[in-house]
Structures are given as structure tokens and as C-alpha cells.
Amino acid sequence: MTTPFSYVRPRSVADVISSLEAEGATIHAGGTDLLGCLRDGVYAVDTVVSLGDVEGLAGVRELKDGGLAVGAMTTITDLAGHATVAGRYPGLAQAAAAVASPQLRHQGTVGGNLCQKPRCWYYRGDFPCLRKGGYKCFAVNGENQHHAILGGAQCFIVHPSDLAPALMALDAAAIIDGPAGTRRVAVADLHVAPAEDPTRETVLEPGEVITEVRIPAPPAGLYNSYRKIRTRRSWDFAIAGCALALTLDGDTVRQARVVLAAAAPVPWRSTAAEDVLRGNPLDDAHIRDAAETAMADAVPMTHNAYKVPLFKGMLIEELAKARPR
């Protein structure tokens, strides 16, 4: 049982925003992450603001520019099973299908997936860690086999989302409504690196809510994929993952997005690997070079050096699949 909280069920986004003004108010989208955090006492909540009765937040719609808008309350199941999504952005559908378990995909939402809290066992457990306003990262000298090999600073969580890397590879943006109006933030800019602030995960300000995610039209020749590696194959969070969005002209890479999951505290775009691929044929030499380059800056911790060859091998396999047949 969690500590008591008040519960509000607004009918409109405007009422959601005003409800979020209350001290200690937080959003309930699918609720899977929220209820887990409340039960574990990760953070305290005075008021839960449910999005369940707000009209128009669920579903996928076409944009005039050929892109898609995905409502924040669209379930992961609906995203994974959406024919247009799978047809245009197969990597996004693959990422959605790889999220958690069927039951959690039926309940979890796109907006909630982007805003979920990290799974670090020190953060979730009874440790006064930096991210909870405490004094240090307990993973540094602790059990860090699932932690970051890239981008860690002060705090060494890995971002748990599968959708965020996939959306980032597609240059998607989040539409955020709040007291000051509506703003658009690239998914690439949505998450906060611990070097900047180890106590927050997203750039959302108090009172703000993601209402939609917009994905631009797929460029001609797009190859899009998502690979997730888990310790348990049936369902788990990633220990390594990658989203690819390559634009191919014959076997030459014109544009490349390589975004790593479970590598860093934020979804990790490897621009160095992209630079290796761009303008070059997708042959064995360039694929190996890209995989090596993606891991060049990796700084393993005491128990997660296995991730470096794991990421390299995964990238080699996934890039090879992108070759035209």
C-alpha cells in the first residue's frame, strides 16, 4: 500500500495543467511506473492527476507533411500494432513490441514511457542517492553491472526507455503543454544528462505535460530498426539496445542516426558512429569501424565492461541487416 494521496480526474488538458499546480502533484498516464515508484517510496506524491478522462490524447493521426502524430495516452500495444507505424517506421514498432510485458504494454503509454523514472536499484531502493537529493551515486562502488558506460557523470543510471531511442533516431519531437502555453521539444533534447542536473530526468517544468509525439515523414530509402538485448529473453529492461535510421542510396549511406539504449543516462546518439557511416558504403569495414567508434569513449565501471563488446557485436549485426539485398 502506498501513502495516501488525493486523486484528480480532469476532463481537459487545461484542467490537467491547473491541477498540476498543487504542491506534490504528479501525472498518472498508464500508471505502471508511478505505482511502482509510490509503492517503493521512491518519491512522495500528494495529488495524482489522472489523464484517463482527457479526450483526444490517445491515437495515431496523419500529419499533412506525411508524418504521424502519436497521442501521449496511446498505449504501447496500440503503437506496436499500428499498421501505418509499422509500415513507415518499423524500428518504432519493434521498439514498442519490445517494451516490458503484454500486460504492461496494454497499460503503459507513449508519454509515460518517455517520462519514466530510472530502474537503478539504488534509486529504486532505500539509498539516499544523488538522484533523490542524496549525497552520492551508490553504483560507483557498488553493483553496477547494468549501469552506464557512456555519458555518466555524478550519476550512472541508464535511461530505461525503448521508445525514446527509437523516436530520437526518427527526429521525433514531443509536444508539451503547460502554464506558459505549448512548446515543441525534440525527443533528442527531452532528457537531462546528470552532468547538467542529476535530480531530473526530463526538461518538463512543473505543470507541464506531454500531449503528443510528432514523427516527421520517413525519408526515401529509410532503413529503420530497433534491437533490444535483455538478460531474460521473455521480458526485461535492456542491457543494450540500438535504434537505427539510415537513409540508403544503393549501398551507400546518405544519412545516419545511431541511438543507443541502456548505454547512458539519456538515450545516447552516437554522432561519431554516424560520421563513419555517412557517405560510405555499408560494407564490413565501415560497419566494424562504426561499431568500434561508437564505443571509443566508453568508460566501463567495475562490473559492466561486458557491455562494450556487447554493444559492438550488436551494432555489427544490426548494421549488417541494413544492407540492401
Add this chain to the structure above:
Amino acid sequence: MTDDTRDGHRSGGQELSRRAFIKTSGMGTVAFAMGPAYGAGQAAADEETETRLEAGETVPITLHINGRSERLLVEPRWSLLFVLRERLGLTAAKVGCERGECGSCTVLLDDVPRYACMTLAVEAVGRRIETAEGLMDGETLGQVQASFVKEDGLQCGYCTPGQVMAAEGLLRRNPSPGRDEIRHAMSGNLCRCGAYAHIFNAVEDAARHRKG
């Protein structure tokens, strides 16, 4: 589960509902109505109003469970699993991990398998809730349950009601699933006895009988 218990809760609900602190913005205390699809006989909520339930207070809600309407008092923080087991005596859905990992509490919400431990009872208002009890016809097992017995799809049986509901949800969506589809659909339900092979056989058997 007897009707007496349920009636007890109903009369208790009426008695205690005066304690419920309910307000809608811009209005005084009114009857609690949640969601446009909320049951008949309740005040239709004005489009402009929002529901607010105060922490620590119980409020009357109606849940549609196994074809019946159950009116009862809940706190906002109570999970659907807690309400099913501790307030309604429907103990098929089991308490396992209580963190959305094991699947022993799986129920159907509008035909779709969900973890009752990760669902607030107040979020289930207006939805069709089904538990393994609801698959019974009196004392007769439903098809999925009968197939679990026939195929020995269990050892200790603790995870079974959740497995049954996951299978029921799959077969409603896909009456002829292949083995891989079954494995995928059942992947959110752990069986610590490791009866998986028999569980998958049971789902296949249930699918065959459903078609026939």
C-alpha cells in the same frame, strides 16, 4: 463469495458515503460520477467539472466485475487487486510481486489482460473487469480452466488464475494463435514451477475447443 458479503458492502457504502469528501470545481458536494461511460443512475458529470478525491478518505464507486455492478467504498490509493481480494472476496487474482513483474494478479479490463496490482481501483471505474471467477459457469470450469486441468498446466497452481486470464485475453483477440503467439502473449506471467510447456499446451487445447 456470497451475496450477503456484497450486500453488506452496499449498505455500508450508503451509511459511510456521508463521510466521503467530494468536490467538483465550481460546485458544492455532489454525487461522485467518474467518466463519460460511468454506470446508469449516477449524476451525469458536467463537461466542465473534474473529480477530486481527497487523500485518506473513502468514496463510493461502482465497479463492473464479472457481469455484476459492485458499489463499494475505496481510497484513491487502493489497487484493483486489493479491492478485488480484500473488499470483494474475489481471491482468484493472486498477490505475487505487487510490482507488475509476475502476472499472478492478471485480470481482464475490457477483454484486455492487465496487472490488477498496478491498476488503481478508481482507474477501473467504467471498465468491464473480469477475474477467473467470472469464467466459471456455476461450479463448472470455463474452457481455458478446463484445458489447464486437462493438460496439467500447473504444479503449485498459484500463478494459474493469472495464466488463465492472460490466455483468455489472448483467445478473445486471436482465436487461433500459433505457438510463438502463445509464448509471446503469456510472457508477462511467470511460473516458478516452470510448467511453461504444459501451459502452452493448455492454451492450444483451449483454442482448439473454442473453435470446435
